[in-house]
Amino acid sequence: MMQVTEFFRRDEFARLLGIELTEVAPGFARVEMKIGREHLNGIQIAHGAAIFALADCAFAVASNSHGRVSLGITAAISFLEAAGEGLLVAEAREVGRNRKLATYQVEVTDEEGRRIALFQGTVYRKQEKLA
Numbered sequence: 001m002m003q004v005t006e007f008f009r010r011d012e013f014a015r016l017l018g019i020e021l022t023e024v025a026p027g028f029a030r031v032e033m034k035i036g037r038e039h040l041n042g043i044q045i046a047h048g049a050a051i052f053a054l055a056d057c058a059f060a061v062a063s064n065s066h067g068r069v070s071l072g073i074t075a076a077i078s079f080l081e082a083a084g085e086g087l088l089v090a091e092a093r094e095v096g097r098n099r100k101l102a103t104y105q106v107e108v109t110d111e112e113g114r115r116i117a118l119f120q121g122t123v124y125r126k127q128e129k130l131a
Contacts, residue, residue, distance in 0.1 A: 003130045004065045014057050017050065021061060027094030027104075029061035035085050046083040046116075054090045055106040055119035062092035062104050063123040067130050070102065070123040077119045087111045090119075100125055 008014065008021045014031075017039070023030035031054060033039075039050040055077060063070040092106040106119035 003067055004061055007064055007130055008057075008061050011057065011060075013053070017053055019054055019057050021057075022089075024061055024065055026065050027062055027097070029058045029065065029092045030089065031058045031061065032087060032089050034087055035083060037085065040085070044084070046085075046088070048077075048079060051079065051083065051088065051108055051117050052077050052119070054088055055092075055108050055117060056121070058090035058092035058106050059104050059119065059121045059123075062094060062106075063102055063121075063125075064130055066097075066125075069126040069128045069130055071126065072121055073101075073124050075119065075121040077117055079117050080115050081110075083110050083116045088116060097125075 019031050019033045021031050033054045035046045039046055041047040090106050090108045092104050095105050096103045103122045108117040110116055
C-alpha cells in the first residue's frame, strides 16, 4: 500500500484541489475534499468538474492499489444531487478485474450521507509495477 500512498502524494492536481486520501486497501480507496467558494460554479453549487476530479482521484488510487500501473480508459459520471460548501467523500470499489482490465464504481456523498454522484471507470492494467 505504501507505493499507492506515494503515488497519491505526488498528485499535484489533487493537492491543488485540496483532495485528501483517508483510506486505501486492495481495490478500494476513500478520498475527501472540503468544497469551498473556490469549488463553486456560477450558480453557487459545487462545480461538476470538482466532483468529477474527486471521484477520479478515488478511482486512480483504488485501481493502482494492486501495485501495477493502471491507466483510465473510460469514465462516466451521473450527478444525482447538487452540493454546496462542505465535505464531500468519494469511495471507489473494484467491481471486476482481470489481467488487462479492471472496473470500479465510485460513490460521492456529502456530510449528511446524501448521494451526490455515481461514477464508473475502467482501467488498462499495464505490466509495469507502480514505482
